[in-house]
Amino acid sequence: MRRRLAAVAVLLCLTATSALADQRWMTVLLDGRKVGSLQIDRDQAGDKVTTTQVLNFRLTRVHTPILLETRIKTVESPLGAPLAFYASTNMSSQQNLVEGQVRDDGAFQVANTVGGQSKVNLLIWPTGASLAEGQRLSMLAHGFKPGTTYQIRNFDAVKQQVANIQVVVIGDEIVDMPDNRQETLHHLRQSLVGASGDRSVDVWIDNEAYIRRGISPLLGFRLEMAACSEACAKAPDQDVDLLRAAMIQSPRPMVMGLRAAPVRYTVTVRGNFPEPFVETDEQHVSSIGDGVYIIDVGFGHMASDEAAPSPEDTAPNAWVQSDSPKIRAFAQQITGDANSDLQRMRRLRSYLSDYISRKGLDVGYASALETMDSRNGDCTEHAVLLTALARSLGIPTRVVTGIVYAERMGGATRVFIPHAWTQAFINGRWISFDSAQRRFDSTHIALGIGNGDPWRFFAAMSTLGHITINRAIAGSNLMDLPMPSGMTANIGGGKGSD
Structure with missing residues (x-):
């Protein structure tokens, strides 16, 4: 079955925000074995902030390599107001596309292409929902005092759904990072409101609320992403057969x-x-x-x-x-x-x-x-x-x-x-x-x-x-x-x- 889909979903939760620098990289690990990379580009030009995330993910299924690329681009105002979103995934031999653009009346015109068939519909933007920059600004506004609890509404461009996320500030920690580095970061725990079971995601963010590390359980594995150099992120991947693990x-x-x-x-x-x-x-x-x-x-x-x-x-x-x-x-x-x-x-x-x-x-x-x-x-x-x-x-x-x-x-x-x-x-x-x-x-x-x-x-x-x-x-x-x-x-x- 499609264990890689579950992995992508968790990764999308972990990559809600990008870094202020023009480009940053993260390595993706399962129980310490490298399985992919994430490239994050952020560009602020005039009254638009554009964040582009490209996730490359490699698994094996009964010794058959499975390669996945997911690309998400969001366009927002400097205050986090959503203006446009784009997503592409290759879950099969055909690319699946989503394109959403805000209209003058505030609604979004959304085009979905799945399996070669396209449909256009109208999306009334969910109240309080935010994209990458808006999520970062919300975390920054709530601060990093231990015990602080709040909710944010994350809009998922791939699924075109809103996830209500409960955030708890755990505290400041010194975190081991790739490339033999340590960083002092703010530890937050995020969980889906109303979800059954313990499916929380732990993230560590810097003073500007950019994610530097994230950990989530996946099929008994520990799924982890950590910021590192481009060379580190592009290092060769290792084989992990999630079907066998399941x-x-x-x-x-x-x-x-x-x-x-x-x-x-x-x-x-x-x-x-x-x-x-x-x-x-x-x-x-x-x-x-x-x-x-x-x-x-x-x-x-x-x-x-x-x-x-x-x-x-x-x-x-x-x-x-x-x-x-x-x-x-x-x-x-x-x-x-x-x-x-x-x-x-x-x-x-x-x-x-x-x-x-x-x-x-x-x-x-x-x-x-x-x-x-x-x-x-x-x-x-x-x-x-x-x-x-x-x-x-x-x-x-x-x-x-x-x-x-x-x-x-x-x-x-x-x-x-x-x-x-x-x-x-x-x-x-x-x-x-x-x-x-x-x-x-x-x-x-x-x-x-x-x-x-x-x-x-x-x-x-x-x-x-x-x-x-x-x-x-x-x-x-x-x-x-x-x-x-x-x-x-x-x-x-x-x-x-x-």
Whole structure:
């Protein structure tokens, strides 16, 4: 799965401000191993302050290098008023672009290009939200007295969303920096308001509120950025396989007979993650305390009170382009004379299992249109395209993020790996369809639900690196959960899941 997306999100949080000098550099580390660099340019000309950040990030995925460049430019007034923002990312073979310009009435005209398809919309600027220079000025205005607490509203140009950040001033510290230097800096702790669990980011800033160092947890790694010379930032990167780090050892071989029947898991989650798993019509979650959970997968209709579809489950978005004539025509071609939504979903799932013929380990996160054209990708491309095709036919669908069992992956055996699949609302319940695995079974454990946006995907993956699966017991061995009638219809492609 796309662990690099999560890394980019954390890095974007850490790089909220730039330095006053024309150009500065930072090195990017995971547990002390260099994986990238950040170049920051700041230019103040007249009544405009332009900040440009270029992040280069390199990881490996089953020995396949993954290269990522994210470029963000913000234009503001000297007092931090937003004037324009630009962002480009290469999560896949195509560049994704965002361009926003303020209009005379104060609103922003925003153009988004994803997978080669462009859309223009109007953005009413969120009250109190700020870009790079405005965030720096806010931190500077609140000062650096230990114990000071305040909130700032950071606008993310890539996601075009506002993050409400709680800031606590820890105090002044002497900090070891690259190039054998030490600096006296102000230590701040930033956390997302309302977020569950401990997902804080520690930053160290200088007297002008420019970030000099930042640390955040990532999948059990320590993600760090530190200011250094250009030569230091451009030093050769080292291999870090985040997919391997995200794997979870299975407590037993999950043979096909076991996977096709209901399974009860006992799982331990380390750290502060109040709701690490989601309740669905196919998965029931019970907390028994101290970070231990019982997860039942496949025991019939598990959650009769799960929410019905929301407007988001039928709407197109930048990644799930279900309103594209190409997507709609493709879906109609595949489903043909199918006379029910269940039959349509089965035909879509079956067709995509063969249609996406190249497993692209170097693909970051491609949109539905791009995957339709390239026929390249892995589970997220399968899930996003299947979701788009289904929505184009009016079937409510959503993307599930979780883990699934693999007998072998990247040199490891009997592990659970990051995964994504699709759920469709059919006959009053949510049913899973997995075109990447060709079938949904009881080794699919759901961590989160989203609309196909990559940022929803990585948010649900925050617990990876903190999970241990202690036991996996076949439902037939449980005395307290009788086998429901029609069980085989709910697992493995019968009446229900596919």
